[in-house]
Amino acid sequence: MSSTSSPNRPDEPVPKSATDAAILKIGHVASIVGVSTARIRLWEQERLITPLRTESGQRMYSMQDVKRLEKIRKLLESRSMTVVGIRQALDGDVEDDAPPAEDDIGAIGARVKELRRRNRMSLRDLSQEIAVSPSALSAFERGLSKPSIGRITQIAHALGTTTPELLGMPASEDRMIVRADEREVLPLEAEGVRIENLYQSSTVLQSQMVTIEPGFGSGEPMTHAGEEFLTVVAGSVEIVLDGVETVSLATGDSMTFPSTRPHTYANHGTVTARVVWVNTPPTF
The missing domain is CATH 1.10.260.40 (lambda repressor-like DNA-binding domains)
Structure with missing residues (x-):
């Protein structure tokens, strides 16, 4: 009895090579990369990855796709690039004269x-x-x-x-009282840190509420003219001065120091930290 080779079904992609073969389903790929399937779908929406789809709409991934997804995960975890930057870097399209990102x-x-x-x-x-x-x-x-x-x-x-x-925050009309739901939020796009202005007037005291999630902080040291006062209202924070002096502050603790000393802050605890921070003169 003779046998004949059957053609690929219409809903099966035809591989070009072993590494190009789209044979992995999204659940398997998610376990390899170490992320959720929802996150991979989000990356697809952000045009970071474009998997092959069968005629029935099922996503299929190749090993090349897996390598790309692993690069995406590492770049996002580094928090050093925007989605636009990652997309262009992966596609080899980062030119010095490229137009600014639309964000x-x-x-x-x-x-x-x-x-x-x-x-x-x-x-x-x-x-x-x-x-x-x-x-x-x-x-x-x-x-x-x-x-x-x-x-x-x-x-x-x-x-x-x-x-x-620098962040392009518009000047606001002077107000003596700022309600909790009326605070201006600095558009930093810094993951894990949120800064809200507690003032809305021409004042020499720049007061802010700084919310820091566990594992996050300011990053590079800051230094400028003036003085700073802070008090921790929730959680705990670590302040490093001059790159060598470390001060741990718990809820209720306060601190004052000259802004000319290079300083950073971070939340090494397990709960969200909230700090009332005052600079004078307004520089931050």
Whole structure:
């Protein structure tokens, strides 16, 4: 009895090579990469990955797709790049003259570039001022990387402005009272940190509520003119001064120090920390 080879079914993709063969389902891929299937679907919506689909609509992945997903996970976990930056980096499309990303980070980067040119500073001038490479600064100006709160503050001070002004926050009408649901939130796009203004007036005291999730913090050291006062209202935080002096603060603890000392903060605890932070003069 003779046998004949049966053609591929219409809903089965035809592989080009062993590594290109789309033979893995999303559940299997999720377990390999170490993320949830929902997260992979989100990355697909953000156009970071485009799996092959059968005629019935089922997602199928190749080993090349798995390698790409692993790169995506590592880049996102590093918190150093935006989704736009990751997409262009993976596609090999990161050019120095690429247009700014269409998001908040892209808008902030464009303002940095505008202020830098207004101050007649080259990329190298500003990068030396804040101790980063010109290529890293260029990536931020084009919205392809996401700097930490500390780095944004460094850039603002180097350009002779404040962090809120650099972030493009509009000037508000002076008000003596700010209700809890009326606080302005700084559009930092910094994962794990939220900063709300507790004031809305022309004042020498810049008071803010800083909310820090476990495992997150300011990043690079900040330094500027003035003084700072803070009190922890929930959780705990760790303040590092001059890169060597570490101060652990629990709920109810307070601290005062000159802003000229390089400083960082982080939440190494297991619960969300909330800190009332006051700068004078307003610089952050």
